[in-house]
Amino acid sequence: MIRYIVRRLLWMVVLLFLVSAITFLIFYALPSADPAVLRAGRQPNTQLIAHIRHQLGLDRPWYVQYWHYIKRLVLHFDFGYSYQNLISVRRQIFERLPATISLTLGAAVLWIVVGMAVGTISAVYRGRLVDRVAMTGALVGISAPVYLLGLVGLYFFANDTGKIHVFPGSGSYTGLTVNPVKWFTSLLLPWIVLATTQAAIYARLLRANLIDTLSEDYIRTARAKGLSEPRVVIVHGVRSAITPVVTAAGLDVGILLGGAILTETVFNIPGVGHLAYESIKNSDLPMIQGTVLLGAFFIILLNLVVDVLYAFIDPRVRYA
Amino acid sequence: MKFLMAMALASTALLVAGCGGTAGKKGGTLTVLSQGDVDSLDPGYQYYQYDYEALSQPAQRTLYGWKPNLRKPSPDFAASMPKLSNGGKTITIKLKSGVRFSPPVNRVATAADVKYAMERDFLPQVANSYAPVYYGDIVGVKAFTDGKAKGISGIQAPNPTTLVIKTTKPVGVLTTANALTLPGTAPVPKEYAQKFDKGKTSTYGQHVVFTGPYMIPNDRSGKVTGWTPSKRLELVRNPNWDRKTDYRPAYLERIAFLAGNDLSLATRRILSGNGQISGDFAAPPVADFKLALEHYPSQVSFTPGDSYRSITMNTTVKPFDNVNVRKAVAAVIDRNALVATRGGSRIGPVATHYIPPFLPGFQEAGGSKSPYDYMSQPNGNLALAKRYMRKAGYASGRYNGPSLLMVGDDSAPAKNTGEAVQSQLQQLGFKLNYQQVPHEVANSKFCGVPKQKVAICPNWAWGKDFYDSQSMIDPTFNGKNIVPSNNSNLSELNDPKLNAAMDRAERIPDPAGRAKAWGAIDKAVTGLAVQVPWIWDNDVNLRSKNVKAVTNLFNGTWDVAFTSIK
Numbered sequence: 001m002i003r004y005i006v007r008r009l010l011w012m013v014v015l016l017f018l019v020s021a022i023t024f025l026i027f028y029a030l031p032s033a034d035p036a037v038l039r040a041g042r043q044p045n046t047q048l049i050a051h052i053r054h055q056l057g058l059d060r061p062w063y064v065q066y067w068h069y070i071k072r073l074v075l076h077f078d079f080g081y082s083y084q085n086l087i088s089v090r091r092q093i094f095e096r097l098p099a100t101i102s103l104t105l106g107a108a109v110l111w112i113v114v115g116m117a118v119g120t121i122s123a124v125y126r127g128r129l130v131d132r133v134a135m136t137g138a139l140v141g142i143s144a145p146v147y148l149l150g151l152v153g154l155y156f157f158a159n160d161t162g163k164i165h166v167f168p169g170s171g172s173y174t175g176l177t178v179n180p181v182k183w184f185t186s187l188l189l190p191w192i193v194l195a196t197t198q199a200a201i202y203a204r205l206l207r208a209n210l211i212d213t214l215s216e217d218y219i220r221t222a223r224a225k226g227l228s229e230p231r232v233v234i235v236h237g238v239r240s241a242i243t244p245v246v247t248a249a250g251l252d253v254g255i256l257l258g259g260a261i262l263t264e265t266v267f268n269i270p271g272v273g274h275l276a277y278e279s280i281k282n283s284d285l286p287m288i289q290g291t292v293l294l295g296a297f298f299i300i301l302l303n304l305v306v307d308v309l310y311a312f313i314d315p316r317v318r319y320a
Numbered sequence: 321m322k323f324l325m326a327m328a329l330a331s332t333a334l335l336v337a338g339c340g341g342t343a344g345k346k347g348g349t350l351t352v353l354s355q356g357d358v359d360s361l362d363p364g365y366q367y368y369q370y371d372y373e374a375l376s377q378p379a380q381r382t383l384y385g386w387k388p389n390l391r392k393p394s395p396d397f398a399a400s401m402p403k404l405s406n407g408g409k410t411i412t413i414k415l416k417s418g419v420r421f422s423p424p425v426n427r428v429a430t431a432a433d434v435k436y437a438m439e440r441d442f443l444p445q446v447a448n449s450y451a452p453v454y455y456g457d458i459v460g461v462k463a464f465t466d467g468k469a470k471g472i473s474g475i476q477a478p479n480p481t482t483l484v485i486k487t488t489k490p491v492g493v494l495t496t497a498n499a500l501t502l503p504g505t506a507p508v509p510k511e512y513a514q515k516f517d518k519g520k521t522s523t524y525g526q527h528v529v530f531t532g533p534y535m536i537p538n539d540r541s542g543k544v545t546g547w548t549p550s551k552r553l554e555l556v557r558n559p560n561w562d563r564k565t566d567y568r569p570a571y572l573e574r575i576a577f578l579a580g581n582d583l584s585l586a587t588r589r590i591l592s593g594n595g596q597i598s599g600d601f602a603a604p605p606v607a608d609f610k611l612a613l614e615h616y617p618s619q620v621s622f623t624p625g626d627s628y629r630s631i632t633m634n635t636t637v638k639p640f641d642n643v644n645v646r647k648a649v650a651a652v653i654d655r656n657a658l659v660a661t662r663g664g665s666r667i668g669p670v671a672t673h674y675i676p677p678f679l680p681g682f683q684e685a686g687g688s689k690s691p692y693d694y695m696s697q698p699n700g701n702l703a704l705a706k707r708y709m710r711k712a713g714y715a716s717g718r719y720n721g722p723s724l725l726m727v728g729d730d731s732a733p734a735k736n737t738g739e740a741v742q743s744q745l746q747q748l749g750f751k752l753n754y755q756q757v758p759h760e761v762a763n764s765k766f767c768g769v770p771k772q773k774v775a776i777c778p779n780w781a782w783g784k785d786f787y788d789s790q791s792m793i794d795p796t797f798n799g800k801n802i803v804p805s806n807n808s809n810l811s812e813l814n815d816p817k818l819n820a821a822m823d824r825a826e827r828i829p830d831p832a833g834r835a836k837a838w839g840a841i842d843k844a845v846t847g848l849a850v851q852v853p854w855i856w857d858n859d860v861n862l863r864s865k866n867v868k869a870v871t872n873l874f875n876g877t878w879d880v881a882f883t884s885i886k
Contacts, residue, residue, distance in 0.1 A: 033758070033760035033761045033763075033764040033765060034764045034765060034805060034806075037764040037768070037805050037806040038760060038764055039447065040447065040449055040806060041359075041365075041367050041368075041447075041448075041449030041450070042367065042449060042795075042806070042808065043449050043450055043453050043795050043801075043808060044449040044806055045449075045452050045453075045803070046803050046804060046805075047444075048444065048447060048449060048452075049805055049806060051444040051447070052444075052447055055444075055445070055447075055520050055521055081521075082549070084549075085357070085359075085360070085549045085550075086521050086523075086525075087526075087549050092549060092550075095548060095551075096551075151584070151585070154585060155588075160588075160589050160592060160593045161585065161588040161589055161592055161593075169585075169589060170581070170582065170585045170586075170589065171353070171578055171580075171581060171589070265580075265582060266582055266585070268578070268580050268581050268582065268585075270548070270550075270551040270552075270580060274550075274580055275550065278550055278580075281758060281760065282760065283760065283761075283764075
């Protein structure tokens with residue numbers, strides 16, 4: 001197991017290099033704004049633009065820029081400086097990471113719990129009214145874009161713009177260490193919004209898998225041996241049907257840790273997703289690189305975690 | 321004239337409504353909701369509207385400033401208006417005593433601090449973009465920027481309260497004090513800032529000190545602690561500010577500028593909430609704008625934006641090298657329809673030329689009426705347009721050449737404007753290769769890069785730097801300003817006669833003479849139909865009910881140094 005994890009971690013480093021190189025290439029290949037021109041303001045002379053270009057290292061070939069970037073990153077864990085405000089990328093990302101982690105993990109707990117509960121109940125009561133209501137609800141949840149759901153949630157339930165004042169509104173995010181109670185209440189609505197679509201997907205996924213699993217021979221055997229129905233469903237059924245859910249959860253949490261752009265934007269949560277969006281708008285390559293690498297890191301890491309989890313969930317899986 | 325009077329009355333009424341006519345209540349916290357953040361904390365770099373609103377106006381003392389209800393510079397750190405001698409080439413400015421820097425510098429600011437501030441505007445590591453344009457004729461600038469002199473000899477501080485600026489020729493924007501209102505004239509303490517100005521990029525912004533009523537909180541070393549980029553900027557009282565030296569009342573105790581807001585939500589939060597005002601957005605989204613007008617009319621304020629929006633045609637790209645084709649385009653454009661794409665007539669009147677109402681030279685340029693038939697009909701005139709096409713050699717009155725590259729914004733409302741332009745031009749047979757890209761890309765990679773040979777840019781906009789029309793006309797139409805990137809002369813107009821007229825107008829020292837000269841140039845440029853100006857923008861500002869907000873006419877936004885909580 002240890003050897004497997006080490007091997008995967010090494011692969012992670014290779015993949016991160018590849019991701020960073022591809023991001024660099026995309027930035028140069030696609031039409032993006034000229035960062036030196038953006039930085040120079042509206043009436044600059046050519047000397048000023050040339051100076052800024054030199055200052056930002058943009059007057060060198062892209063592979064030289066990339067080499068310097070990687071060297072700084074590997075030797076000093078330095079992501080460079082934002083073209084936009086000339087502040088350290090690492091500082092800005094790490095300042096925003098707690099908000100993104102808070103948003104993602106809270107929502108993940110919510111969608112996994114709700115999704116699994118609804119999926120299990122639907123599978124067990126397949127074809128009955130409770131199943132139909134749950135699956136119709138799930139369909140609505142899947143169809144509602146997060147952005148729309150967020151806006152609707154705020155227009156109805158925010159305590160500033162809403163009709164019924166229940167939750168704190170957009171821009172109310174408070175850090176956990178600043179005020180834990182405000183942190184919790186400010187994230188309640190974003191958690192619900194972000195978790196709604198995911199919970200609906202997970203409920204449908206688990207339901208389909210669980211229905212298949214519950215018709216397997218070993219489940220029939222378990223029932224024949226006189227095990228209680230909850231034990232059959234939860235210990236033998238859900239444990240086996242959950243594997244694709246764990247895979248999806250790993251990926252989703254990884255992606256969202258790289259930045260839940262829409263949710264962060266609607267609720268003005270100062271997270272990494274919002275930063276990524278702004279940096280793309282401003283052609284801020286160091287910031288784009290930093291946020292993309294962070295996203296890739298979380299996705300790869302969470303995939304590894306999922307693969308390791310398989311060994312515990314599914315008795316058939318063993319890593320040499 | 322009637323039009324101008326109506327505009328003046330409307331803006332005065334709104335300003336008075338905002339002011340409330342009486343003094344504000346002291347104390348309280350104001351929250352400013354914005355989309356973006358300030359460009360920099362360094363006064364040497366600041367240039368844009370939001371930089372003024374968040375930092376330059378409430379936290380710094382530039383030589384001259386803008387009182388909310390005046391359209392002319394007022395002495396701020398300066399004690400009086402500049403005294404001119406030597407045919408306008410020597411400008412002597414007396415400074416106030418008792419203006420102090422915020423902690424950790426704490427000492428009194430002097431003329432030497434303004435001299436250093438203006439010198440560092442030319443340092444490449446500060447990256448100021450307007451200094452060469454407005455201060456470039458000060459004696460000794462070239463020697464300084466070439467590294468042959470340690471300072472600019474034409475900026476002198478003979479004593480702590482006297483600043484003397486010597487120029488090689490009379491420079492109108494300096495003699496009228498207009499260009500001395502720019503943030504780069506705010507004093508900077510050399511002994512403190514010099515160490516931050518070394519290296520490839522100045523880091524003074526992260527250690528900036530203030531002379532105005534407010535400051536960003538900092539630690540004992542001066543490092544700014546009250547700013548999280550693209551998230552939050554906080555202003556608190558500057559303990560060293562002396563009310564007696566300033567015209568700002570500075571009622572508020574604390575001001576928080578919050579970035580990253582969704583415009584629609586921010587609009588609703590401000591209107592239905594407490595203690596909030598709008599920040600950097602010129603106007604709310606169209607649907608929210610209608611809601612605001614319907615349900616919260618008293619919380620919406622309109623201020624002339626002193627800017628125009630236009631469709632530019634590149635005179636180096638066929639068929640726009642032909643003046644009659646350009647006139648045909650101007651004639652066919654339904655400018656009322658374009659105004660509707662941004663929210664209708666409340667967003668601003670239809671433009672007929674470039675200098676906006678309230679800027680000197682507006683009347684001289686034709687006022688609200690145009691002497692040209694192709695700019696006289698705001699709904700467009702297809703028959704007239706076809707006549708111009710025939711004059712240009714298109715017998716059918718329709719364009720029959722190859723398709724033309726048009727580059728516009730990809731997000732509303734500018735996207736809607738571009739699409740309206742596309743459909744209007746199709747009436748004249750124009751086939752367009754219309755590329756929609758993000759706003760920043762449109763200007764920095766296409767429209768502002770002459771070698772891209774973009775024929776039409778439908779989303780161009782330009783605003784004043786101050787109340788002098790040179791800043792409206794010269795950067796955008798003088799041939800000397802055609803540069804390989806970030807070009808502001810999008811039409812690439814390079815008319816030797818007009819260039820000479822602009823160079824002459826730059827040197828006129830008296831305001832009346834300048835208004836006449838720049839107005840005449842505007843009229844001549846409009847006669848060449850290189851752009852189709854279609855709106856003089858209004859800025860739309862929003863406030864919560866309990867905020868007694870005051871608009872500053874100069875930059876069209878709220879002035880937080882005059883705003884209070886009811």
